[in-house]
Amino acid sequence: MAVVTRRRAVGQISGESIVIEAAWMYYHENLNQTKIAQLLGVSRATVVNYLQEAKERGFIRISLAPRVFTTHRLAQELREVFGVKAAYVLPDGTGDEEARFMRVARGAAEWLPSLLQPGDRLGVSWGRMVYEVAEAMDLTQTTDVTVSQLVGSMATPYGFTAEICSAHMAQRLGARCINLHAPAVLSDPELAERLRNEPIIAEQIDALSHCNKAIFAAGSCTHDSHIVGSGLASHSELDWYVAQGATGVLCGRFIDDQGRFIPGDLDDRMIGVELDKLLGLDMGLLVSVGDDKVEPMLSAIRGGYVTHIVTNYGTASAMLRQARA
């Protein structure tokens, strides 16, 4: 009686292959674990282990078809009312605000890869939403995609920075990454100007101008917003912008209710993409959720920065209500 060799080598199949074999049988041939165990000559528990390994190593990809979210009634209404190319609207679920936030991030993470094509240059903004989108993305292999960091970095009390947003997103997409090696905001306009003219920074900023797609979130103009929390603007600066009619923040710049850029003291000290560079892109992907984001989102849309939206039922409904009021 031939002794069956153990140590992960069944016949010709060795090492990792047996894991793939099991995964294929399970997911594509609809065999149950018992049957697979018989065919492979191992115990069923081992098959369970193989399948788990396949999951952990990312061999298995489970996703919900994007059309489910892009053809939803609210998604269609967003398209019609705001004239955007496509919208991805997620169910609210039964969780709290945090849960809804994470869902939207996850939704954007699922959708984004299918919106990219070879040759694209994707500008990536900064913020908790953008960060969570990057984190929620599976590893995918895009070809010939470049990711650019749209705004400078800043030391933040949060665990993420603008470089991390862009770097993680590039890594998940298997894309090249161009970071912006400069602070987002400096104390002195003259220093900012000099830095912008530094060859290495100038080159990176120049790269931003050639992005054809971008992903960003809408920031609100309240005192608990990231714009203050991150140290980008002080309370008094925020008040000043609000007095000028600011209703939202996009890539670190303030905009009014029609999406017009509100120039101010901060701009000269900032290093990052200028808003007019975000107009007329092939894709401007706005990812935001929450009642407090409705006004900023509408502003960004009116400003023409947005071609694609990811949000949830509640926020989409509120946007439509407000737009019709």
Added chain:
Amino acid sequence: MAVVTRRRAVGQISGESIVIEAAWMYYHENLNQTKIAQLLGVSRATVVNYLQEAKERGFIRISLAPRVFTTHRLAQELREVFGVKAAYVLPDGTGDEEARFMRVARGAAEWLPSLLQPGDRLGVSWGRMVYEVAEAMDLTQTTDVTVSQLVGSMATPYGFTAEICSAHMAQRLGARCINLHAPAVLSDPELAERLRNEPIIAEQIDALSHCNKAIFAAGSCTHDSHIVGSGLASHSELDWYVAQGATGVLCGRFIDDQGRFIPGDLDDRMIGVELDKLLGLDMGLLVSVGDDKVEPMLSAIRGGYVTHIVTNYGTASAMLRQARA
């Protein structure tokens, strides 16, 4: 106590949405069915039904990451030895020849959508393999892809025809479809010529010349091959071509061991793409499996028609063995 309305309407969530909600919770938030049932306020059995509905309606997409098959040792060797851009090599499994055949079809079906881009024009050959690939494909939504039928139709004893191959593939891809409304082979060269010059046919044939990608299988030159079975060539014709050195069939045309086109009596009577149109494409996807296909596959590759290969371990090994011999 408020009576909960039934009939698929829990709160704001109505109809189909609750199915999506359940699917999201299950697949993205890793809640178990019991928990989901609690949150949605239905019985667990109902959640099972929702999830099944989601599967049936194609909301849920489960796939094995292509890199698992394209980075396999044998795939790498195929790339190196034959100079193709990429190869997708499936495990042989424990099934019979038929099972291996279906696996390769399924593999090609999984891979193909990710090889297409907006603007592509995909030429589709004819044969059982191409048919099964089309059948095995999930519905996906490509943008701006056109599918063209590469060879004319024929009345076959098999349940599939060239139009069905291309039409199904186009349907699965959500692509436009250009069929070739003519028989693949006629009894009289003169009639074939006149038909080729018919405006409507000429236009369709012209479309073929503008394909930038193609999918085809390698046909063998044995008497049990489809080339005979389908009535494309008679036994004596086949013998004649073999005597001229034919080792394989590609899109209805015979090629020798170096992949050179073997002109013959049949060609004048055929309506379909000419082989030189398949040279220099962005993608020539060869999908075949089986020991009897090794020789034809090698011929097609040497002829320069192939940039991408889908096959299985056994066939890949045999190809490499033979190429090195």
Added chain:
DNA sequence: CAAGTGCTTTGACAATTGTCAGGCCGTAGT
């Protein structure tokens, strides 16, 4: 307005899948 129809939902049971402690075996270090 009772009965019929076609759907969804449900509880109880069956089948499948996941977990985990312990065993096996090859390897490395002493």
Added chain:
DNA sequence: ACTACGGCCTGACAATTGTCAAAGCACTTG
């Protein structure tokens, strides 16, 4: 050669998931 270590596998048990007949509900029909 002995022993310790670590990865891999397994059996037995626990948890989760799938099935199905029966019931519920809205809507239509006679």
